[in-house]
Amino acid sequence: MATKTEIRRQELRDKLILIAERTIAHDGLSALRARDLAKDAGCAVGAIYNVFGDLTDLALAVNARTFHRLGADVAEALADAPEDPVEQLIVMAQAYHAFAAGNHLSWRALFDIERAPGEAAPDWYLQEMGQLFTYISDPLAVIFPGRDAEELALLTRALFSSVHGIVLLGLDEASAGVSTEYIDRMIALVLRQFAASP
Amino acid sequence: MATKTEIRRQELRDKLILIAERTIAHDGLSALRARDLAKDAGCAVGAIYNVFGDLTDLALAVNARTFHRLGADVAEALADAPEDPVEQLIVMAQAYHAFAAGNHLSWRALFDIERAPGEAAPDWYLQEMGQLFTYISDPLAVIFPGRDAEELALLTRALFSSVHGIVLLGLDEASAGVSTEYIDRMIALVLRQFAASP
DNA sequence: TCATTTCAATGAACGCAGTTCAATGATAGG
DNA sequence: CCTATCATTGAACTGCGTTCATTGAAATGA
Numbered sequence: 001m002a003t004k005t006e007i008r009r010q011e012l013r014d015k016l017i018l019i020a021e022r023t024i025a026h027d028g029l030s031a032l033r034a035r036d037l038a039k040d041a042g043c044a045v046g047a048i049y050n051v052f053g054d055l056t057d058l059a060l061a062v063n064a065r066t067f068h069r070l071g072a073d074v075a076e077a078l079a080d081a082p083e084d085p086v087e088q089l090i091v092m093a094q095a096y097h098a099f100a101a102g103n104h105l106s107w108r109a110l111f112d113i114e115r116a117p118g119e120a121a122p123d124w125y126l127q128e129m130g131q132l133f134t135y136i137s138d139p140l141a142v143i144f145p146g147r148d149a150e151e152l153a154l155l156t157r158a159l160f161s162s163v164h165g166i167v168l169l170g171l172d173e174a175s176a177g178v179s180t181e182y183i184d185r186m187i188a189l190v191l192r193q194f195a196a197s198p
Numbered sequence: 199m200a201t202k203t204e205i206r207r208q209e210l211r212d213k214l215i216l217i218a219e220r221t222i223a224h225d226g227l228s229a230l231r232a233r234d235l236a237k238d239a240g241c242a243v244g245a246i247y248n249v250f251g252d253l254t255d256l257a258l259a260v261n262a263r264t265f266h267r268l269g270a271d272v273a274e275a276l277a278d279a280p281e282d283p284v285e286q287l288i289v290m291a292q293a294y295h296a297f298a299a300g301n302h303l304s305w306r307a308l309f310d311i312e313r314a315p316g317e318a319a320p321d322w323y324l325q326e327m328g329q330l331f332t333y334i335s336d337p338l339a340v341i342f343p344g345r346d347a348e349e350l351a352l353l354t355r356a357l358f359s360s361v362h363g364i365v366l367l368g369l370d371e372a373s374a375g376v377s378t379e380y381i382d383r384m385i386a387l388v389l390r391q392f393a394a395s396p
Numbered sequence: 397t398c399a400t401t402t403c404a405a406t407g408a409a410c411g412c413a414g415t416t417c418a419a420t421g422a423t424a425g426g
Numbered sequence: 427c428c429t430a431t432c433a434t435t436g437a438a439c440t441g442c443g444t445t446c447a448t449t450g451a452a453a454t455g456a
Contacts, residue, residue, distance in 0.1 A: 044435045158364055158384035165363020166356055186356035197395040242406045
């Protein structure tokens with residue numbers, strides 16, 4: 001049964017995630033502080049630890065939502081993309097870039113939580129990642145019909161990592177607002193060049 | 199004149215950098231603690247702040263040395279590389295990977311110090327980065343003789359970022375020791391494919 | 397050489413984090 | 427309605443980077 005306590009727990013959980021989401025988006029992961037969180041949520045600091053193991057667990061809950069939004073953005077871009085598989089790759093990669101640029105601090109938080117060495121990635125992470133990889137490998141299979149599954153998987157990972165690297169280093173020095181255009185050009189350059197000779 | 203005080207200052211500086219280098223290499227940037235440092239160096243905690251503005255300055259001094267070692271490794275690999283420009287790119291990228299894998303925590307520290315938004319990157323960073331970019335753009339100019347300077351610069355940045363991304367995400371899940379081989383294969387795949395149609 | 401000034405070295409103390417836990421208060425079951 | 431249970435509380439604990447009044451050594455000039 002759903003006891004009164006359980007309901008309050010769930011409500012506090014949701015409220016904390018919402019506040020943490022706002023905090024991370026505005027001021028970054030490092031601005032997530034237990035006392036501020038408690039004040040904003042109208043609860044005691046200890047209450048946070050009844051609902052989350054620690055602040056990292058809360059941040060991971062936020063990351064799960066962020067990753068989900070990211071996946072949705074990429075999926076939407078793919079749905080509106082032309083049929084040409086190379087253009088599909090470019091559109092998705094630029095959607096990835098647009099999300100990272102428009103949600104910079106939230107996106108950074110996705111990678112700024114280091115899990116202990118040897119610890120497996122969370123399930124939702126693998127899930128969403130697998131979805132993204134499918135979006136990529138489908139057009140790749142059209143572009144490179146001769147390659148076997150293992151090579152396609154390697155290509156998929158490699159391309160995702162490449163786009164991620166371009167966006168990561170590009171946004172790092174995006175103090176001037178100039179670089180957004182350059183990042184999109186780099187993405188298109190790499191992907192077009194990459195797919196030019198099947 | 200070199201006063202006794204200045205000599206002691208310099209000696210302490212060097213000793214602290216050495217200890218910090220060891221600490222970061224063994225246990226990562228987050229293991230750099232003022233009190234441990236002082237104990238290991240045989241000085242008071244306050245003495246650290248006579249020589250470095252704060253612990254970040256010390257970590258940056260370590261990073262400068264790490265980046266220099268990285269540049270030297272890549273340069274050495276390039277010196278031993280065959281004449282074919284594509285192979286040169288691959289050899290350098292794999293040397294980058296080898297350095298990152300063999301100096302994982304030190305290499306991570308290069309990117310884990312976030313500078314304040316709007317703040318320019320340190321001079322030594324731009325210097326070494328420019329050197330690396332030259333190593334890349336030279337073979338690229340041979341592979342793509344038709345492209346103009348701006349496009350070559352963009353290609354250079356894009357390729358560096360791509361390799362960086364492949365190594366970064368690859369090493370992240372290198373809990374199992376399997377992935378080293380996969381990372382090298384992804385690098386070769388991307389670079390060969392990229393350079394296949396000039 | 398010695399007196400005096402100057403400035404480096406010290407480490408206890410400060411502020412600010414995350415996290416804990418004994419005391420308190422509300423809730424669920426009889 | 428009573429009572430056992432368990433959630434909630436916030437002061438206290440720990441550990442961190444950093445500071446600063448005090449101490450002591452080094453440089454300076456007579």
